[in-house]
Amino acid sequence: MIxxxxxxALRVLIDLAENNSGSYTPMKEIAARQGLSQxxxxxxxxxxxxxxxxxxxxxKGGGYRLVRSPEEYVxxxxxxxxxxxxxxVSCLGCSADKCERSDDCRxxxxxxxxxxxxxxxxxxxxxxxxxxxxxx
Amino acid sequence: MIxxxxxxALRVLIDLAENNSGSYTPMKEIAARQGLSQxxxxxxxxxxxxxxxxxxxxxKGGGYRLVRSPEEYVxxxxxxxxxxxxxxVSCLGCSADKCERSDDCRxxxxxxxxxxxxxxxxxxxxxxxxxxxxxx
DNA sequence: ATATTAGCCTACTAAACAGATAGGAAAATT
DNA sequence: AATTTTCCTATCTGTTTAGTAGGCTAATAT
Numbered sequence: 001m002i003x004x005x006x007x008x009a010l011r012v013l014i015d016l017a018e019n020n021s022g023s024y025t026p027m028k029e030i031a032a033r034q035g036l037s038q039x040x041x042x043x044x045x046x047x048x049x050x051x052x053x054x055x056x057x058x059x060k061g062g063g064y065r066l067v068r069s070p071e072e073y074v075x076x077x078x079x080x081x082x083x084x085x086x087x088x089v090s091c092l093g094c095s096a097d098k099c100e101r102s103d104d105c106r107x108x109x110x111x112x113x114x115x116x117x118x119x120x121x122x123x124x125x126x127x128x129x130x131x132x133x134x135x136x
Numbered sequence: 137m138i139x140x141x142x143x144x145a146l147r148v149l150i151d152l153a154e155n156n157s158g159s160y161t162p163m164k165e166i167a168a169r170q171g172l173s174q175x176x177x178x179x180x181x182x183x184x185x186x187x188x189x190x191x192x193x194x195x196k197g198g199g200y201r202l203v204r205s206p207e208e209y210v211x212x213x214x215x216x217x218x219x220x221x222x223x224x225v226s227c228l229g230c231s232a233d234k235c236e237r238s239d240d241c242r243x244x245x246x247x248x249x250x251x252x253x254x255x256x257x258x259x260x261x262x263x264x265x266x267x268x269x270x271x272x
Numbered sequence: 273a274t275a276t277t278a279g280c281c282t283a284c285t286a287a288a289c290a291g292a293t294a295g296g297a298a299a300a301t302t
Numbered sequence: 303a304a305t306t307t308t309c310c311t312a313t314c315t316g317t318t319t320a321g322t323a324g325g326c327t328a329a330t331a332t
Contacts, residue, residue, distance in 0.1 A: 001137065002225050004291065007243065014242050026307065035237070040292055046309065059300030060306045075246070089138050101171070106150050106266045107143065110211070114257055121250055130242045140320065162277060176321055182279075194278040195330025 002083065008036055009044050009082040010075065010130070016054065017070045017127055024055075024063035044082060051081050070131060076122035086122065088114050138219065144172055145180055145218040146211065146266070152190065153206045153263055160191075160199035180218060187217050206267060212258035222258065224250050 015030045027045070031038035045064065049056045053073070055065045066073075080086055087093045089111045091102065102108055151166045163181070167174035181200070184190050189209070191201045202209075216222055223229045225247045227238065238244055 001223070002247070003289085007225065010243055024307095028307080037292065039294075042307095042309070043292085049309090056308060057300080058298075058306080058308045060302060060304095062300070062307050064308090087137070089143065107146055110261060110266065111138070114254075117253065117257055118250075121253060125246060130246065139318090160277090164277085173321065175323075178279080179321090185279085192278055193330080194276090194328065196274095196276040197331055198277045198329075200278085 002079065004040075005044055006079045006083045008034075008041060009048060009078055011036070012041060012045070012064075013048075013054070013066070013073065013078065013127055014130055016064060016066050017131060020066065024057045024061065024065050026063035029063070047081055048078075053078065053081070070128035071126050073127035074123050075125040075127070075130070076119055079122055086115075086118055088118065138215065140176075141180055142215045142218045144170075144177060145184060145214055147172070148177060148181075148200075149184075149190070149202070149209065149214065149263055150266055152200060152202050153267060156202065160193045160197065160201050162199035165199070183217050184214075189214065189217070206264035207262050209263035210259050211261040211263070211266070212255060215258055222251075222254055224254065 011034050012030055015034055016025060019025060019029075019033075027038055027041055030036075031041055045054070045056065048054045052067060055067045057063060057065070076086070085093055091099050091108070092111060092115055099105065147170050148166055151170055152161060155161060155165075155169075163174055163177055166172075167177055181190070181192070185192050188203060191203045193199060193201070212222070221229055227235050227244070228247055228251050235241065
């Protein structure tokens with residue numbers, strides 16, 4: 001289940017893209033427009049900063065800014081970063097504690113295929129696609 | 137994320153299908169073969185009984201038995217029942233507290249499409265498919 | 273009768289996660 | 303120096319996950 005972290009991150013990025021004036025947009029504005037807690041969003045942003053998804057600027061006149069054009073943002077990347085992966089079962093996670101039954105697990109191939117399906121789906125959608133909803 | 141409830145339920149059904157002798161298989165045997173807690177499985181089984189997925193028989197010689205042939209079991213049904221739905225975001229759940237922004241939500245169409253993709257994927261796989269892993 | 277087995281029920285726990293709230297430090301701009 | 307804003311850390315409440323433990327009843331086969 002996709003949590004608020006991933007969903008809110010997407011909404012912030014869409015908001016930034018739709019209200020893009022070239023300058024920085026303070027989180028206060030975005031939170032008000034989106035009806036979300038500013039403090040909670042401030043917690044989600046650092047991971048986007050560290051991974052060069054957005055550019056953050058402190059001080060008066062500061063805020064956040066996209067660093068690419070909307071077509072260059074892939075939804076799968078945003079969700080993976082903010083959710084910490086999109087794997088449908090724990091055995092496929094990065095902290096994969098290698099199940100000893102995995103060699104003859106009857107369901108593992110299914111989970112793997114579903115994982116690929118999920119990755120492909122979300123990697124096939126860009127921020128620009130989300131803005132013109134008929135593309136989805 | 138698919139939890140142990142859904143994954144274990146599938147493993148129980150596969151075990152029943154693979155060791156199908158026509159008679160009833162006690163949970164003790166299944167738990168031992170699959171390396172799972174019998175008590176925990178006992179918690180998961182009632183939902184499968186109530187929805188006529190398996191047939192349970194008390195007393196000596198009792199246990200559980202499939203009521204259909206493996207080709208007639210769809211993975212999506214098993215997962216939906218044991219997980220309580222497969223929706224990727226809470227706004228698509230049955231206890232849908234109708235988000236007031238849903239009319240112009242930029243991401244809702246994506247979640248809906250992903251939901252359909254997920255349903256279609258798991259509804260396209262049967263227990264019989266899981267048994268011959270090359271089919272996946 | 274006795275042993276076996278599901279079915280049901282209650283209670284409990286330990287750990288993690290979800291969804292925040294709060295306070296303040298650091299940086300940058302005016 | 304004052305203000306704005308990011309950025310960091312801590313805390314909190316409630317829920318979920320993944321079990322464990324125990325016992326009771328009803329049904330069934332031998």
